Amino acid sequence: xxxxxxxxxxxxxxxxxxxxxxxxxxxxxxSYYWSWIRQPAGxxxxxxxxxxxxxxxxxxxSLKSRVTMSVDTSKNQFSLxxxxxxxxxxxxxxxxxxxxxxxxxxxYYYGMDVWGQGTTVTVxx
Amino acid sequence: xxxxxxxxxxLSASVGDRVTITCRASxxxxxxxxxxxxxxxxxxxxxxxxxxxxxxxxxxxxxGSASGTDFTLTIxxxxxxxxxxxYCQQSYSSPDTFGQGTxxxxx
Numbered sequence: 001x002x003x004x005x006x007x008x009x010x011x012x013x014x015x016x017x018x019x020x021x022x023x024x025x026x027x028x029x030x031s032y033y034w035s036w037i038r039q040p041a042g043x044x045x046x047x048x049x050x051x052x053x054x055x056x057x058x059x060x061x062s063l064k065s066r067v068t069m070s071v072d073t074s075k076n077q078f079s080l081x082x083x084x085x086x087x088x089x090x091x092x093x094x095x096x097x098x099x100x101x102x103x104x105x106x107x108y109y110y111g112m113d114v115w116g117q118g119t120t121v122t123v124x125x
Numbered sequence: 126x127x128x129x130x131x132x133x134x135x136l137s138a139s140v141g142d143r144v145t146i147t148c149r150a151s152x153x154x155x156x157x158x159x160x161x162x163x164x165x166x167x168x169x170x171x172x173x174x175x176x177x178x179x180x181x182x183x184x185x186x187x188x189g190s191a192s193g194t195d196f197t198l199t200i201x202x203x204x205x206x207x208x209x210x211x212y213c214q215q216s217y218s219s220p221d222t223f224g225q226g227t228x229x230x231x232x
Contacts, residue, residue, distance in 0.1 A: 035221075037169075045161075045169065045212055047221040058219040061126070094168055098216075109216040111159030111174035118168050 002027035004095050004116035011122050017083040018123075022095030022116055024076045029053050033098050034071065034078045035112055038091040046091075050109075051078055052100070085123045092118040127151050127215050131224025137232040142203045146227045148213035150194040157217035158196045160189055163226075164209045172211075173198065203229070 008020035022034065036048040049059035051069040059067050063082070071078040082089060096112035128151035138144050148158065156176040161169035171180050173189040176196060186201040200207055208231055213224040 044226050045214075045223045047214075047223065049220075060220040062220075096168075108155075108157060109221070110157075111161075111171045111180075111214065111216060112169075113171045113174070113180060115168035115170070 002032075002097055002114050004097060004114055006093060006095050006116045006119040008093075008119055008121070010120055011124065012085055013125050014086055014123055016085055017081055018085055018089065018121060020080045020093055020095075020119065020121075022078050022080075024078070024097070029071060029073055029076045029078065033100050033109060035096045035098060036069065036080045037094045037096060037112075038089075039094070039118075040088075040091045048080065048082075048093075050098070087123050090121060090123045092120050094118045126220055127154060127218055127222055129213055129215055129222050129224040131213055131227055133227060134225060135228040135230060137230045138203050139232045140203055140205060142232075144200040144203050144207075144229060146198045146211055146213075146229075148196045148198075148224045150196070150215055153194060154215045154217035156191065157215055158189075158191065159214045159216060160187075160198045161212045161214065162207075162209045163212065169212060200229075 003025045005023045012018050030053040033050045033052050035050040051057045066083045068081040095116045097114040098112040099110045130149045158176050160173040163169040176191045177189040188199050190197050210226045210228045212226050
């Protein structure tokens with residue numbers, strides 16, 4: 001049974017870069033896609049992006065200029081970097097796992113079936 | 126981006142009630158519509174993937190269906206543990222997008 005655990009700083013200063021890591025246990029990081037989602041307090045879910053074990057990425061265009069995702073198969077973990085932080089980036093950040101299929105060379109993604117518990121990130125000076 | 130319009134934003138219901146939540150996509154998403162349940166302070170939980178595929182361990186009172194670009198989550202007989210917020214999400218076209226959520230409260 002795959003489990004995910006986010007780690008990273010709870011408090012980050014404005015204009016700095018947030019770095020979060022999601023450790024994958026109970027299964028291999030290969031053969032799945034790995035996503036980051038965030039949720040400001042009292043608000044809905046925002047998809048940040050996803051990365052496949054091969055390193056292929058999809059980012060939300062609203063954040064694309066500030067987001068970098070990477071995967072480390074040797075450590076069975078993946079990471080998120082979000083730069084130029086503002087107070088609007090304050091949120092609970094989740095990592096999640098999903099499955100994709102390929103039909104005629106096009107990727108299709110199923111829902112995210114395993115989530116980390118979430119880590120609260122506050123952007124403040 | 127594909128917009129997901131979820132309705133209602135909240136509802137009050139009693140234990141045993143049949144509850145229906147709707148999500149409308151701004152364009153075709155085939156069947157790549159997923160439903161999540163979120164309880165306060167917890168991560169979302171995937172209930173249904175690709176419109177109607179019930180996840181393992183999810184009670185059969187939950188079901189999903191579609192008509193064109195309109196998708197429906199139905200809870201056939203609401204139980205106390207079902208009071209939560211529900212989100213739809215399309216995974217057909219990047220960026221994935223979520224509905225704004227439906228809070229199911231006790232009447």
